[in-house]
Amino acid sequence: MKPIIHPADYYRRLLGLQSHALKRLDESVAIVKLNRDQQVPEEDGTAGRWYYVIAGAVRRATIRPDGRRQILDLMLVRDFFFVGDSETEEPIEAITEETVLAGYSAARLENLCERDRQFARELREITFQSLERSRRQLIVLGGVTTADKVSAFLLLLEKRYGDQRGDIRLPITRYDLAEYLAVSVETVCRAFSDLQQRGIISLIGIRTVRITDRxxxxxQIGRKYPNAVSDTIAA
Incomplete structure (x- = not known):
C-alpha cells in the first residue's frame, strides 16, 4: 500500500501543533518531503541548514568493510539535526517513505542569535538535544545482547511516543533496526520473539509493540543471562 502524501499546508499545520525550540520561525520554514533512501539536500556555499523531523525518520549511515550498512545516527519525529556541505560527512537519508522535514537556514539562525539572546539560548537547546540523542543511542547500543539493545530501544520509544496502554508504533522496520544495532535482521526477529515468549512484550501486527511487563x-537492559535463551541472541 502506498503511503498517503499530504500537501505542504498539512505538514505546516502539523508542525504548528508540535512544541519545539524554533517555534517562532515556523511561518517561514521550508517544508521538505523525501522518499525512502532519498538524501536530505545540502546547500553548497552556505552555512548549512538545521532540520526538524515532522514525520518519518532519517539516518546517517556508513558502509562497513563487509558491505553492510551501519546506521550511525537515527533521527525520529521531533528530533533536530544539522546538514552542512562537508564532503567528509556521511550523507543523511530518509528511512521511511513518508519523511517530512522542516528546514531552517543556519545563516539566518546565526544572525538572529547575534541580536537576540533568548533565541541564542533556543539554538543552544537544539544543539544540546542532538548531544542527548547521541547519549541515548549509546545506551541502546551498549547492551550485552541484542535482546538488551531491543529492550533499551523500546523503552526509548515508549518514553517519547508510547500511549497509555504501552503501545508503541515502530517508526522503522526490523531491517532498519538491524542496521542500527549492527546485527542481522534474523537476530533482531529472534530478540523480539524471545521478549514475547517471556511475556515482556506483545506484538500487535507488524509494526506495533505493546509493553506488557515494563x-x-x-x-532486561542490565541483566545477565547465563542460562537463558537470550545468550544465543548476542550481537
Missing part, C-alpha cells in the same frame, strides 16, 4: 523490560 519492570521486566527495564530489568
Amino acid at each position: 519492570g521486566a523490560l527495564e530489568h
Whole structure:
C-alpha cells in the first residue's frame, strides 16, 4: 500500500501543533518531503541548514568493510539535526517513505542569535538535544545482547511516543533496526520473539509493540543471562 502524501499546508499545520525550540520561525520554514533512501539536500556555499523531523525518520549511515550498512545516527519525529556541505560527512537519508522535514537556514539562525539572546539560548537547546540523542543511542547500543539493545530501544520509544496502554508504533522496520544495532535482521526477529515468549512484550501486527511487563523490560537492559535463551541472541 502506498503511503498517503499530504500537501505542504498539512505538514505546516502539523508542525504548528508540535512544541519545539524554533517555534517562532515556523511561518517561514521550508517544508521538505523525501522518499525512502532519498538524501536530505545540502546547500553548497552556505552555512548549512538545521532540520526538524515532522514525520518519518532519517539516518546517517556508513558502509562497513563487509558491505553492510551501519546506521550511525537515527533521527525520529521531533528530533533536530544539522546538514552542512562537508564532503567528509556521511550523507543523511530518509528511512521511511513518508519523511517530512522542516528546514531552517543556519545563516539566518546565526544572525538572529547575534541580536537576540533568548533565541541564542533556543539554538543552544537544539544543539544540546542532538548531544542527548547521541547519549541515548549509546545506551541502546551498549547492551550485552541484542535482546538488551531491543529492550533499551523500546523503552526509548515508549518514553517519547508510547500511549497509555504501552503501545508503541515502530517508526522503522526490523531491517532498519538491524542496521542500527549492527546485527542481522534474523537476530533482531529472534530478540523480539524471545521478549514475547517471556511475556515482556506483545506484538500487535507488524509494526506495533505493546509493553506488557515494563519492570521486566527495564530489568532486561542490565541483566545477565547465563542460562537463558537470550545468550544465543548476542550481537
